Amino acid sequence: MIDDIRRIAAAASDRIAAAGTIEELSTLDRELLGKTSELTGFKRQMGGLDPDDRRTVGAALNEAREGLQAAVAARRQELEAIAAKQRAAAERLDLTEVRAGRDAGHLHLITQSFEELEDIFVGLGFTVAEGPEVDDDWHNFTALNFGKHHPARDMQDTFFVDLGEPREVVMRTHTSPVQVRVMESQVPPIYSVMPGRVYRNEATDATHLAVFHQLECLVVDEGITFGHLASTIDRFTKAYFGPGYNTRLRPAYFPFTEPSAEFDVQRPDGSWLELGGCGMVHPNVLSNCGIDPEVHTGFAFGFGVDRLAATRYGVTDLRELTSPDVRFLEQF
Numbered sequence: 402m403i404d405d406i407r408r409i410a411a412a413a414s415d416r417i418a419a420a421g422t423i424e425e426l427s428t429l430d431r432e433l434l435g436k437t438s439e440l441t442g443f444k445r446q447m448g449g450l451d452p453d454d455r456r457t458v459g460a461a462l463n464e465a466r467e468g469l470q471a472a473v474a475a476r477r478q479e480l481e482a483i484a485a486k487q488r489a490a491a492e493r494l495d496l497t498e499v500r501a502g503r504d505a506g507h508l509h510l511i512t513q514s515f516e517e518l519e520d521i522f523v524g525l526g527f528t529v530a531e532g533p534e535v536d537d538d539w540h541n542f543t544a545l546n547f548g549k550h551h552p553a554r555d556m557q558d559t560f561f562v563d564l565g566e567p568r569e570v571v572m573r574t575h576t577s578p579v580q581v582r583v584m585e586s587q588v589p590p591i592y593s594v595m596p597g598r599v600y601r602n603e604a605t606d607a608t609h610l611a612v613f614h615q616l617e618c619l620v621v622d623e624g625i626t627f628g629h630l631a632s633t634i635d636r637f638t639k640a641y642f643g644p645g646y647n648t649r650l651r652p653a654y655f656p657f658t659e660p661s662a663e664f665d666v667q668r669p670d671g672s673w674l675e676l677g678g679c680g681m682v683h684p685n686v687l688s689n690c691g692i693d694p695e696v697h698t699g700f701a702f703g704f705g706v707d708r709l710a711a712t713r714y715g716v717t718d719l720r721e722l723t724s725p726d727v728r729f730l731e732q733f
């Protein structure tokens with residue numbers, strides 16, 4: 402009986418050493434050491450042996466079992482190490498510096514979107530303007546017809562910079578302050594777009610970031626109407642998304658436009674996404690910037706570029722756009 406036990410244990414040990422996968426090893430573990438295994442069968446036969454034989458056979462069985470258990474554990478470790486190596490090889494990312502002649506990566510989705518949008522607007526006859534990300538109260542709020550204590554200031558939770566008078570210097574909460582800078586420095590006709598990064602003291606979620614991007618559009622000329630505004634929004638959204646995307650305007654309130662609206666774009670599945678705000682430039686804003694509202698009228702709109710790009714490319718969580726993961730980034 403002892404010879405049988407040793408022979409079975411030796412054969413089992415060879416099979417364990419030859420197991421090629423963790424699944425295979427688990428099956429063997431059950432087959433060789435489980436309740437229905439040959440070794441367990443010997444245990445049942447021990448009842449018929451005399452006490453001395455029972456002791457030696459028992460010792461041989463224990464030795465065989467312990468040996469096989471150790472062999473299974475050792476093989477499991479080896480197979481796990483091999484699997485970890487294979488996983489690492491499959492997920493390997495080449496992060497070495499880009500050298501001439503090699504694939505040089507590409508621009509981030511948001512940068513690509515800005516470039517594409519600028520191309521669309523330049524094609525429609527607009528120029529591109531930029532302004533500072535750290536701005537003063539005048540440009541971000543006051544010139545835009547937000548009174549000092551106007552409740553609409555709370556619509557955009559503001560990061561204040563600890564500089565100068567309290568609450569005087571802000572991280573711009575929208576790209577509209579660039580409208581003010583353009584109107585202060587140029588005479589109409591003005592046809593300009595203003596791309597840029599903006600900041601709001603907001604909790605982030607799938608549709609909100611604290612640092613995000615907007616594109617502002619400003620037209621000031623003689624005889625500009627709400628019809629020009631609506632058709633410009635429709636033209637640019639169709640140029641960006643494709644002809645199947647419709648837009649709609651809903652009444653809204655912004656202190657710097659009157660009348661004001663929010664505009665949505667309709668996805669092919671019929672659902673609507675809020676993209677931005679718009680309206681006819683308020684006469685007070687024109688006056689604040691040295692433009693005579695009796696002579697000139699204008700429209701403006703501003704929208705979230707992160708939401709726009711995420712909609713086109715099916716990114717369901719805006720927070721992904723801040724991810725440094727090359728596997729996410731290389732999709733675009």
Ligand code: FA5
Binds near residue numbers: 574
């Ligand atoms: C504004 O920022 C106005 N300056 C827009 C405007 C311009 C109105 C010109 C009239 C004339 P609002 O706060 O609604 O409006 O933001 C505009 C768009 O920015 C939103 O529709 C949305 O697309 C995007 N946006 C706003 N908050 C966030 C956020 N936390 N994360 C990502 N996108 C955002």
